[in-house]
Amino acid sequence: MSDRSAHWDNVYATKGEAEVSWFQSSPTTSLAMIRAANLDPEAATIDIGGGASRLVDALLQDGHRNVAVLDLSANALDVAKKRLGAAASAAEWIVADATTWRPAKTYDLWHDRAAFHFLTESRDRAAYVERLRSALAPGGHVIIATFAPDGPEKCSGLPVQRHDSASLLAELGAEFELIETRRETHRTPWDSTQAFQFSRFRRRAA
Numbered sequence: 001m002s003d004r005s006a007h008w009d010n011v012y013a014t015k016g017e018a019e020v021s022w023f024q025s026s027p028t029t030s031l032a033m034i035r036a037a038n039l040d041p042e043a044a045t046i047d048i049g050g051g052a053s054r055l056v057d058a059l060l061q062d063g064h065r066n067v068a069v070l071d072l073s074a075n076a077l078d079v080a081k082k083r084l085g086a087a088a089s090a091a092e093w094i095v096a097d098a099t100t101w102r103p104a105k106t107y108d109l110w111h112d113r114a115a116f117h118f119l120t121e122s123r124d125r126a127a128y129v130e131r132l133r134s135a136l137a138p139g140g141h142v143i144i145a146t147f148a149p150d151g152p153e154k155c156s157g158l159p160v161q162r163h164d165s166a167s168l169l170a171e172l173g174a175e176f177e178l179i180e181t182r183r184e185t186h187r188t189p190w191d192s193t194q195a196f197q198f199s200r201f202r203r204r205a206a
Contacts, residue, residue, distance in 0.1 A: 049115030051076035103135035117146035
């Protein structure tokens with residue numbers, strides 16, 4: 001098990017779903033941006049670093065029928081599966097590191113609110129983008145949320161790399177175009193606030 005996997009397995013083994021700073025009872029901004037992409041219900045969607053996030057619940061309730069959730073932590077995914085109960089069988093659950101994962105299919109939408117800003121080394125970000133490019137269909141959408149430039153410098157005891165839409169586009173490369181960006185002030189379960197930015201990109205059709 002990698003150090004990253006061990007860290008997140010321990011977090012989810014020792015804390016409840018609502019006892020982590022990134023908990024959202026409803027993933028409002030993510031869901032609004034996914035809806036803005038105007039996907040077909042059969043479009044393949046993947047939530048990178050989805051963990052115990054309730055985005056998968058919302059997507060299934062919205063009628064999406066081809067949803068995958070990828071996370072380093074099996075414990076985190078187990079939290080989501082237990083919460084969903086029988087409905088969990090409608091989604092695909094992938095335990096993997098997004099920097100080393102080998103996608104077995106292509107996706108129409110790639111969403112990430114949790115993983116990219118933990119990649120503080122350029123080689124890890126490059127490996128992540130390589131997997132994204134191999135997994136995303138031409139014309140597909142990418143939504144990446146990170147701490148904004150004025151957001152926290154650490155999360156869960158780990159350093160983070162803060163971004164804006166321009167720095168994300170520089171990482172993704174010229175085959176992507178920025179469609180929209182939104183700012184969110186996230187309120188943690190203990191009532192502090194964190195500045196996030198959400199950016200949606202589209203891969204140019206081949």
